[in-house]
Amino acid sequence: MQRIGVFVCHCGTNIAATVDVKAVAEALGHEPGVVISQEYQYMCSESGQELVKNAIKEQKLTGVVICSCSPRMHENTFRKAAASAGLNPYLVEIANIREQCSWIHKDIATATEKAIILGRTAVAKVHLNTPLTSMESPVVKRALVIGGGIAGIQTALDIAEAGFDVDIVEKNPTIGGKMAQIDKTFPTLDCAACILTPKMVEASQNERITIHSFSEVADVKGFVGNFTVKIKKKARFVDETKCTGCGLCTEKCPMKKVPNEFNMGLDNRSAIYIPFAQAVPKVATIDPNYCMMMKSGKCGVCSKVCSAGAIDYKQQDTFIEQQYGAIVVATGFNPIKLDKYDEFAYNQCPDVVTSLELERLMNAAGPNGGTLLRPSDKSHPHTIVFVQCVGSRCDDEKGKPYCSKICCMYTAKHAMLIREKYPDTEVYVFYIDVRTPGKNFDEFYRRAVEQYNVHYIKGMVGKVTPKSDGKIDVQASDLLAGEQLHINADMVVLAAAIEPDKTARPLATMLTTQMDTNDFFTEAHPKLRPVESATAGIFLSGACQGPKDIPETVAQASAAAAKAIGLLCKNSITCNPCVAHSDELMCNGCSSCEKVCPYGAITYVDKEFRMPDRSTKVRRVASVNPAVCQGCGACTVACPSGAMDLSGFSNSQIMAEVDAICK
Amino acid sequence: MQVNENFEPVIVAFCCNWCSYAGADLSGTNRLNYPTNVKIIRVPCSCRVNPMFILRAFQKGADGVIICGCHPGDCHYTSGNYFTRRRITLLYSMLDFLGIERDRTRLEWVSAAEGAKFAATMQQFTEDVKALGPNRRLEDLRCRKQ
Ligand SMILES: Cc1cc2nc3c(=O)[nH]c(=O)nc-3n(C[C@H](O)[C@H](O)[C@H](O)COP(=O)(O)OP(=O)(O)OC[C@H]3O[C@@H](n4cnc5c(N)ncnc54)[C@H](O)[C@@H]3O)c2cc1C
Numbered sequence: 001m002q003r004i005g006v007f008v009c010h011c012g013t014n015i016a017a018t019v020d021v022k023a024v025a026e027a028l029g030h031e032p033g034v035v036i037s038q039e040y041q042y043m044c045s046e047s048g049q050e051l052v053k054n055a056i057k058e059q060k061l062t063g064v065v066i067c068s069c070s071p072r073m074h075e076n077t078f079r080k081a082a083a084s085a086g087l088n089p090y091l092v093e094i095a096n097i098r099e100q101c102s103w104i105h106k107d108i109a110t111a112t113e114k115a116i117i118l119g120r121t122a123v124a125k126v127h128l129n130t131p132l133t134s135m136e137s138p139v140v141k142r143a144l145v146i147g148g149g150i151a152g153i154q155t156a157l158d159i160a161e162a163g164f165d166v167d168i169v170e171k172n173p174t175i176g177g178k179m180a181q182i183d184k185t186f187p188t189l190d191c192a193a194c195i196l197t198p199k200m201v202e203a204s205q206n207e208r209i210t211i212h213s214f215s216e217v218a219d220v221k222g223f224v225g226n227f228t229v230k231i232k233k234k235a236r237f238v239d240e241t242k243c244t245g246c247g248l249c250t251e252k253c254p255m256k257k258v259p260n261e262f263n264m265g266l267d268n269r270s271a272i273y274i275p276f277a278q279a280v281p282k283v284a285t286i287d288p289n290y291c292m293m294m295k296s297g298k299c300g301v302c303s304k305v306c307s308a309g310a311i312d313y314k315q316q317d318t319f320i321e322q323q324y325g326a327i328v329v330a331t332g333f334n335p336i337k338l339d340k341y342d343e344f345a346y347n348q349c350p351d352v353v354t355s356l357e358l359e360r361l362m363n364a365a366g367p368n369g370g371t372l373l374r375p376s377d378k379s380h381p382h383t384i385v386f387v388q389c390v391g392s393r394c395d396d397e398k399g400k401p402y403c404s405k406i407c408c409m410y411t412a413k414h415a416m417l418i419r420e421k422y423p424d425t426e427v428y429v430f431y432i433d434v435r436t437p438g439k440n441f442d443e444f445y446r447r448a449v450e451q452y453n454v455h456y457i458k459g460m461v462g463k464v465t466p467k468s469d470g471k472i473d474v475q476a477s478d479l480l481a482g483e484q485l486h487i488n489a490d491m492v493v494l495a496a497a498i499e500p501d502k503t504a505r506p507l508a509t510m511l512t513t514q515m516d517t518n519d520f521f522t523e524a525h526p527k528l529r530p531v532e533s534a535t536a537g538i539f540l541s542g543a544c545q546g547p548k549d550i551p552e553t554v555a556q557a558s559a560a561a562a563k564a565i566g567l568l569c570k571n572s573i574t575c576n577p578c579v580a581h582s583d584e585l586m587c588n589g590c591s592s593c594e595k596v597c598p599y600g601a602i603t604y605v606d607k608e609f610r611m612p613d614r615s616t617k618v619r620r621v622a623s624v625n626p627a628v629c630q631g632c633g634a635c636t637v638a639c640p641s642g643a644m645d646l647s648g649f650s651n652s653q654i655m656a657e658v659d660a661i662c663k
Numbered sequence: 664m665q666v667n668e669n670f671e672p673v674i675v676a677f678c679c680n681w682c683s684y685a686g687a688d689l690s691g692t693n694r695l696n697y698p699t700n701v702k703i704i705r706v707p708c709s710c711r712v713n714p715m716f717i718l719r720a721f722q723k724g725a726d727g728v729i730i731c732g733c734h735p736g737d738c739h740y741t742s743g744n745y746f747t748r749r750r751i752t753l754l755y756s757m758l759d760f761l762g763i764e765r766d767r768t769r770l771e772w773v774s775a776a777e778g779a780k781f782a783a784t785m786q787q788f789t790e791d792v793k794a795l796g797p798n799r800r801l802e803d804l805r806c807r808k809q
Contacts, residue, residue, distance in 0.1 A: 072688060101699075105696065111699065114699045114702070509736050512740070515776070517776050534681060535739065632743045633707055649706055649711055651715075655715075658719050661704070
């Protein structure tokens, strides 16, 4: 005979304001098998849990139903409480009467009625719950970091520091990400290269870190503690192990008209190239779209000058396969393309640039050696206009609905740096709002206004028109003064919104992690689990999870590392016991289940069965490996004889829930 | 067909744990209202939904059944929702054959980020089922509420 306890939570007023909790407890008390039904203000609190534990012991409960918030929130809390009171944790069910009832309904009578039905459904299910025990599965003590920006580098260094092997997969020829392109960094204005390149070198020299540059993740299989990842090492037509990074090939290469990605296309590079002087690994890469040898078979200069014999025009993509216990995603961001913003004349006028292009124009290693010159005629700009929120906080299709967060600060930085170096240059910033929360951030912005006399104007830029004299007409409104302005500018800088890398979406599909509608990776809980994805064993680091500046990126990178280390420290992890199992007496060995299993968890064994006539017969039956099964249930529906069932979500349990709802 | 203004349909929603159930939670967190008629059953994946469960719901007097899963390509278990899609398509043709209104059963993809879509879908589905009236053809009279 079942002895079920029901516990209804008020959640302060979150539930109690729209659901009559007393009535729910009272009604559920009459359900079959229920021996105790109580309500309490905060079930998840220490005293609330005590209430549940005491009831389990005193009433000798065989099942527990908690009517509270979503099971995604506190299922584990109550399972642990039950376990500590001696009840199998899988004999606990949650009725979600907050997210799926009190928060969405306003009428107390109907909300209470629905809460009772949800509670009744959980009671019906718990009648059929069976005690489950978790299996242990071993953890591979190696981590994979996808993306080698500052986020990926920091995560890898921290994991390596803790004594675990880490591989970084970076799609570009060098690690470093966007930070390598930035000139100086707010709020301290120290040079990005000075703080980044030592970290890049540290990563390359750490014996626990392997960097797979110019590589991509091709396939991911497995689950937490035991992922199998296929990495595609793209052909760079240079043998990484032989190349010494001397750079002679890049000097001698006759094809020098290739737009230089690292300098945002503001100057050219050769067909064989090293992205920048401090690249890690410092290895040349041939761009087959421009290399004359690869296109027409005529040239071969690089091969002739390379004394290391590293050039290999016939190199092919190679694949390596590796096992990992944890995966950290650090794929970062990119500024959006501005093709759709005709009003800012970005495509028409070379002197209209993005902020990232400006970083390169001001950088000592940039196209002009650090002197800020107009890209069109290499003259010194006397008036510069900055436009904020280009594509950020946008309602229309062209832009992004969110705030890109970093632009207010980097624009203040740009303005200040320009005024510092070129006091004769006037700087205007058009903004919607200036958003500078963060330690020492608002002080930084005020310095730009007060100390450097940057003209901050609240208002929108309506149109940017290149003029025949080489100047640029900027038409804008000053909202505070209530007037229209025309500024005769030499340069216009657009703070383009930032978006996740385009490869993030297919990667999320491979990793079976979730993304939000903007393609940023979604954390498991926005407040309490900010660096974990909802998929166990996969962690998030840096701007791939949302716009972030460097301090925040690094903080999150270390947090993700800490979570990954926490996992790698374990020798084994407890598996989800809600896995499939087959009834051998019903199974006819048809293989339907095996075909739909995405994990290869089902194999077939020959087993001896006693027949009614006492003879024995050997039959082929399905057998599920509980350490590999992830409990999706695909096999249970595919099975034609109904032999497959899923613990925790069994056919009879779900049917009972259906019946209880329809009653 | 006469439409009964007071008819409150019973609607069973099967939601996968990873996307749609989280989407439902999100519409709760954002206080997006949808009708109380909808009651959710949590399943690990939409592919756990045996067509038998759907028929059972109709037999027991449900007026509409909706199955929600991750968007194609985004399944937590890689391929589960593709199975769901095929199975439900087959179920549709069977229901057609039996003469059951197609609109009583629906398959929707709702991601964990789509709280608003979840609420809007449930609102719409409830209205559609309301317009169809009570499910009489599949209901087992022995299960009829008194
Ligand atoms: C113009 C500008 C100025 C800025 N100035 C400052 C500043 O002064 N101070 C400050 O704090 N912040 C500044 N920032 C913000 C700073 O750039 C970011 O906070 C930081 O770069 C985020 O690091 P990340 O590693 O998360 O991303 P990224 O730097 O974008 O690195 C991601 C890396 O992952 C790689 N990658 C992407 N997809 C894949 C894939 N599928 N497989 C393998 N590899 C992949 C990319 O190639 C890249 O190397 C600025 C940003 C901009 C645009």
